[in-house]
Structures are given as structure tokens and as C-alpha cells.
Amino acid sequence: MKRVIKKHPLAIRWFHWINFPVIAVMIWSGMLIYWANDIYRLGWGNKTVLKFFPDSFYKALHIPFRLAEGMSLHFVFMWIFAVNGFIYVLYLLFSGEWRLIFPNKKSLKDSFQVVLHDLHLRKSVPDQKKYNAAQRIAYTGVIVMGLGSLLTGLSIYKPIQFHGLAALLGGYEWARAEHFILTILFTLFFVVHIVQVILAGWNNFRSMVTGLDVLPVKEIIFQPTGINNESESKQFGNPVINITEPFIPKDETYPDNAILQITSGDVTGVKDESSIESKNVNPQGPNIS
Amino acid sequence: MDYKEEILVSEKKLRNKTIISFTVFILLLAAAVFAWQKLHEQPKVADVPKPLRTVLNANENFFSNFLSNNHLAKSFPVSQAVKNVRVNGNVGMEADFDPSTWKLQVIRKPGDTLFVTLDEIKALPKTDIVFDFKCIEGWSQVTHWGGVKFSDFAAKYNLNAQTQMKYAGLVTPNKKYYVGIDMPSMMHPQTILCYEMNGKPLPMNQGYPLRLIIPVKYGIKHLKRIGTISFSNERPPDYWYNQGYDYYSGL
Incomplete structure (x- = not known):
């Protein structure tokens, strides 16, 4: 017999695994679009530390001259991204799962300890339920980022019909920059997420597919009754x-x-x-x- | 939420459940890859796989609901307009053009063409607009244009029957560049038949003598050097649509 916890409800597994390829298509098609006016860089004055993106990067991925293709994908898959995300949030709210994901009062403080633990600078971790404090902040943050991507995206897609939204975001050009920054944050989230999943191991990954978290076998020291001196x-x-x-x-x-x-x-x-x-x-x- | 509720499952049951879950997972993954490949093998409509084109057209139906004559592109003070206006396309601007013989041709119906000179157009009430011109590539520029509202022009020349139709089609004199525009956008109060840029006659490379300025669309729809305007209930041909862009391209 195995001790297991029903960790991830079926609905959440569906939302998660639909989202994965859809976000991949959104980021890919977004790069095809961005290439046509690739003005963002990290740096100051005339000094550029990192250009988004280097020509070698475009070349390696065959990105140049595919703007129309990028737009045709972006403005189709946006619906799946939006609807999947919308139903996911509704599910969290109505199932009560939000209590396990949204940060609580202790989350900010605890999340530092979790990060210190993950960096091997601290041995113990704070008490947690389904997710630790850092996960709560990250997984809720990524929902907010998704909403941000939809709103900044909508305001650069239809800046005149949704001019109020565009103005709120600082205007058309700012909204475009914000949309880009959010995409970079998504890719950073993705990298950290993948590393953490690899470090967490098979059981954790399996639980996102089967839903079941298999608890570790307890090891006990047994003093046999036949030996008593x-x-x-x-x-x-x-x-x-x-x-x-x-x-x-x-x-x-x-x-x-x-x-x-x-x-x-x-x-x-x-x-x-x-x-x-x-x-x-x-x-x-x-x-x- | 009671999360830490442990249950006991036999190893066999757990193994079966894992196998079933992973089988479904891998099948769905394969289906997604298969669907992605199939999508790109679909017959194309104007250079876009048909399923994608269908959704893009549906997007037009959805988002055109938000188009309103009350939703105006933001106006800027003339002082904010740039002096060096970007020139981003020269299709239809070839040197084969003779300005001295130019007249705007308005095809009221097949065989019934109205000819209008530049002076007649300039005699109509003038509208100036300073707005953030947006290119489909992603850049934008605050620019200053002057001309006559298309809606004023249509009223003056009794084009009521024509503007009841669904689309207007604009073509350069040499027929190399052409756009199709839905009538609500064409009749939008900021859409002008433009003959001035920064208070001076249009430069040749900006479409002298007359071009379209239509702030509710991306730059690809702002046809330079209008030769003819026609009307229809079917989509008129569109240069960039044929190359895979959205027909509507509305902002």
C-alpha cells in the first residue's frame, strides 16, 4: 500500500497543460511580430548591454520576415490563452483552491526563507500546505502577469477602440513595451519553473500528470524482540x-x-x-x- | 481547504492509474504536435492556413462592434508632429506617374465614373488631423495631415447609394497597390482624402496629389496616390491581405 495525496485536481492539470503549448505559441508568434520593430535593449545612453534580440538569435530561429505569420497565429491563439486563463481563475475562486495558491499574510516573510533554503543557505523550511510561500507568490504572480499580457495586448491590438485602457497603461508605445517586458518575465518564470521541477524530481512531475502525490516511505529503526540484552x-x-x-x-x-x-x-x-x-x-x- | 488528506492506494492500483494518466498525457501531446503540423498543411486563404484565416475574419466581426464614430484616435497639438515623416513603402509610387493629367476617378457603378480634380477637392471643407500614425510593423509616429473628410466628400458628390455598400476599394493610378476598406471605417469622421502634410502639398513619396489617411487602420491601409475609388459588397482586393495580413487591420 502507498500513502498518497490527491494533489492536483483534474481541472487544474487540464488548465496547466493546455496553457503550456498555447503560451509557447504566443511567445513564438510574438517574436515573429516583434522582429519587425525590434527597438528594445538593456543599457544606458549609447551603451547597449543586451539587444533584444541579437541578429544571431533571429537567424538561428529563422525569425526574420515572418510578421504576417506571427500575427495570424497570435490573434488566433490569444483566444485560447484568454479563455483558458479566465476559466482557470473562475475555477480557483469557486473550488476554493485559491486558498492554497493565493499568498496569505505569512507568504512574503516565509518566501525569503524558502528562497534561502533553495539556495542551500538555510536548513529548515516554513510549514506549508500544497505550495510553499514562494510558490504561492510565483503562481499568483503569473496569473496577474497573464491578465497584464491580455490588457497590454488588447490596448496595442485595438488602441483606438480601447483608448481608455491604452491611456491607463501610459499610451500605445508604453503598452507595447509593457507587453514585451511581461513576455520576458514569462520566459524567466518558465526557466525557473523548469529548473525547480527538475530539482523537485519525478514524484512532483508525476503529480502534475496523475494528480497523485505519493508520500515517502517512513523509515524506522526496529529493535527486534528476539534480542533483549x-x-x-x-x-x-x-x-x-x-x-x-x-x-x-x-x-x-x-x-x-x-x-x-x-x-x-x-x-x-x-x-x-x-x-x-x-x-x-x-x-x-x-x-x- | 483540507489538503493534507492522505489516502491509501494499493501499488497495483497506483501503477495502473499512473500508466493510464501518462498514456493519455502522451497521446494528447502527440495530438497537439499532429494538429500543429496539420494546421500548416491546410489549404491557404490569402497566404494564411484556412482555420487561422477563419478566426481572423471572426475577429473582424467581433472587434468591428467596438468601432464607433465616437471612438476617435487621440489628437495631438501641431507642434508635436514630426518634421521627418517616415516613408515606408513605395509600391504604386513608381516614376510612371504624370501629375498633370491626374483626376480622382470615383466609380459610382460600372460604366459610370465621376472625375474630380485636385482643385475641386481642395474647394471642399478642409480638415486637419494630428495623430499617432501606427505601422503594422510596430512603430508609430505623430504626424500632421490635411484634406477633406471622406464622409464630406461623399455627401457633396451624392454618393449615398455607394456608401450604403459594405466596402470601398482604392487603387493607385498604376494599379500596383490597392486596399479594401469596410464602409464604417471609410465613413469614420477622421478618415480623410489627404492632400497636405505638415501644411504643405503632399511630397511625391507620400502619395502626391491625394492619399488616404485613415487613423482607425494600420498604415498599410493608408493608400498613397489614389487613382480610383470603387464600391462593393464583396471585399475588394487588398495588397497586404494577399500576402497573409489581416483584411480588417483596424485599430
């Missing part, structure tokens, strides 16, 4: 038994047969000295650890 302990070593099945404390929640199933095997063998010998006795002598 120090000399015997020295003679036979101090067996450490890894219980490979989940350990379940005996209480009325689970039927007795569940316990029996788990405690069978190695544990019964302990009473049999030959079995201990074959498994645990160090031929070089007693092993007291």
Missing part, C-alpha cells in the same frame, strides 16, 4: 530494518489486517536467528552503529 545485540549486530511498506501507526482508522500486511516479512524473520545472521551480521565482527 547488550551481548546478544553485539553478537548479532544492531539490525536496521527498512520497512519498505508505509508504516501505519496502530489506531482505529485502519483495520488490523492492514497492519499485519505491513509488519509481515522481515519482522517475523527477526525472531529466527539464522535469518538475522544471513541478513545482518557483519562477518568481520559485531557492528554496533
Whole structure:
């Protein structure tokens, strides 16, 4: 038996995996569009640290002269992005999942500790539910970014019909710059997200597909009942038994047969000295650890 | 929200569920890749795969609802207009043009063409506009233009029946550049038949003697050097539409 938590509801898995290719298409087609007037750079005065984007980058990805193609993709997939995001937010609100994702009072403070922990500068992490404080801020932030992309996008798509929105965002040219900056932030989010998913490991990734988070097996040190004095302990070593099945404390929640199933095997063998010998006795002598 | 609720699942059940979930996941992933490839193999309508073109046309239906004669492009003081106005296209501007013989041709219906001289156009009430001209490439420039509102021109020349139709088509004298424009945008109060830039006659490379200025559209629709104007209920041919751009291109 495995202990599992139903981590990600099916709806959230759908929203997530629809969003992934759709955002990829939006960023790709956005680059095809941006190329036609690629004016943004990092730098000051005449000094440019990083041009968005270097010619070699365009060339490698075959971006030049594809403005029309970019627009035709962008203004189709925008609907999927908007509708998927809109239903996702509605789902969060009505299912109550928002309580697990939106930051709470402690999130800002806790998120620093999470970051310190992830950078190996701190050992313990604050208590968390489904997501840690940094995840709450990141996953809520990315919703806000998505809304920002829709609004800045709409105001450069139809700047006259939505002139009030464009004015609110600082005018047409500013809205275009904001739309670009949000895209850069999306790609940074994506990079960090991928690194964290890789570091978190298979079980975490699997939970985004199956929905189930499989909890780790608890390891206990078992003192076999057949050995009850120090000399015997020295003679036979101090067996450490890894219980490979989940350990379940005996209480009325689970039927007795569940316990029996788990405690069978190695544990019964302990009473049999030959079995201990074959498994645990160090031929070089007693092993007291 | 009670998140930390553990349940016990047998290994077999967990393994089956994992296999099913991943099978569905990989199939959907493959379907997405397949759909992406199929999309690009679809027959093209004006250089855009048909499904995409269908949505772009639907976008026009949706967003044209927001087009209103009350939604005006923002006006700027004349002092903010740039002196060096960008020239970004020369199709239709070839040297084969003879200004001395030019007259605007308005095709009221096939076989019934109205000829209007530049002086007759200049005699109509003049409208100046300083607005942020937006190119489909992504740049914009505050520029100053003068001319007659198309709606004033249509009223003066009794084009009521024609402006009831869905589209206007504009073509350069050498027929190399052409645009189609929906009538609500053509009749928008900021749409002008333009003969002045920065208070002076249009330069040759800006479409002398008469060009279209239509702030509710991207620059690709601001046809330079109008030869003929015609009217129809079908979309007139459009130079950039044929090369994969949106027909509406409205702002």
C-alpha cells in the first residue's frame, strides 16, 4: 500500500497543460511580430548591454520576415490563452483552491526563507500546505502577469477602440513595451519553473500528470524482540530494518489486517536467528552503529 | 481547504492509474504536435492556413462592434508632429506617374465614373488631423495631415447609394497597390482624402496629389496616390491581405 495525496485536481492539470503549448505559441508568434520593430535593449545612453534580440538569435530561429505569420497565429491563439486563463481563475475562486495558491499574510516573510533554503543557505523550511510561500507568490504572480499580457495586448491590438485602457497603461508605445517586458518575465518564470521541477524530481512531475502525490516511505529503526540484552545485540549486530511498506501507526482508522500486511516479512524473520545472521551480521565482527 | 488528506492506494492500483494518466498525457501531446503540423498543411486563404484565416475574419466581426464614430484616435497639438515623416513603402509610387493629367476617378457603378480634380477637392471643407500614425510593423509616429473628410466628400458628390455598400476599394493610378476598406471605417469622421502634410502639398513619396489617411487602420491601409475609388459588397482586393495580413487591420 502507498500513502498518497490527491494533489492536483483534474481541472487544474487540464488548465496547466493546455496553457503550456498555447503560451509557447504566443511567445513564438510574438517574436515573429516583434522582429519587425525590434527597438528594445538593456543599457544606458549609447551603451547597449543586451539587444533584444541579437541578429544571431533571429537567424538561428529563422525569425526574420515572418510578421504576417506571427500575427495570424497570435490573434488566433490569444483566444485560447484568454479563455483558458479566465476559466482557470473562475475555477480557483469557486473550488476554493485559491486558498492554497493565493499568498496569505505569512507568504512574503516565509518566501525569503524558502528562497534561502533553495539556495542551500538555510536548513529548515516554513510549514506549508500544497505550495510553499514562494510558490504561492510565483503562481499568483503569473496569473496577474497573464491578465497584464491580455490588457497590454488588447490596448496595442485595438488602441483606438480601447483608448481608455491604452491611456491607463501610459499610451500605445508604453503598452507595447509593457507587453514585451511581461513576455520576458514569462520566459524567466518558465526557466525557473523548469529548473525547480527538475530539482523537485519525478514524484512532483508525476503529480502534475496523475494528480497523485505519493508520500515517502517512513523509515524506522526496529529493535527486534528476539534480542533483549547488550551481548546478544553485539553478537548479532544492531539490525536496521527498512520497512519498505508505509508504516501505519496502530489506531482505529485502519483495520488490523492492514497492519499485519505491513509488519509481515522481515519482522517475523527477526525472531529466527539464522535469518538475522544471513541478513545482518557483519562477518568481520559485531557492528554496533 | 483540507489538503493534507492522505489516502491509501494499493501499488497495483497506483501503477495502473499512473500508466493510464501518462498514456493519455502522451497521446494528447502527440495530438497537439499532429494538429500543429496539420494546421500548416491546410489549404491557404490569402497566404494564411484556412482555420487561422477563419478566426481572423471572426475577429473582424467581433472587434468591428467596438468601432464607433465616437471612438476617435487621440489628437495631438501641431507642434508635436514630426518634421521627418517616415516613408515606408513605395509600391504604386513608381516614376510612371504624370501629375498633370491626374483626376480622382470615383466609380459610382460600372460604366459610370465621376472625375474630380485636385482643385475641386481642395474647394471642399478642409480638415486637419494630428495623430499617432501606427505601422503594422510596430512603430508609430505623430504626424500632421490635411484634406477633406471622406464622409464630406461623399455627401457633396451624392454618393449615398455607394456608401450604403459594405466596402470601398482604392487603387493607385498604376494599379500596383490597392486596399479594401469596410464602409464604417471609410465613413469614420477622421478618415480623410489627404492632400497636405505638415501644411504643405503632399511630397511625391507620400502619395502626391491625394492619399488616404485613415487613423482607425494600420498604415498599410493608408493608400498613397489614389487613382480610383470603387464600391462593393464583396471585399475588394487588398495588397497586404494577399500576402497573409489581416483584411480588417483596424485599430
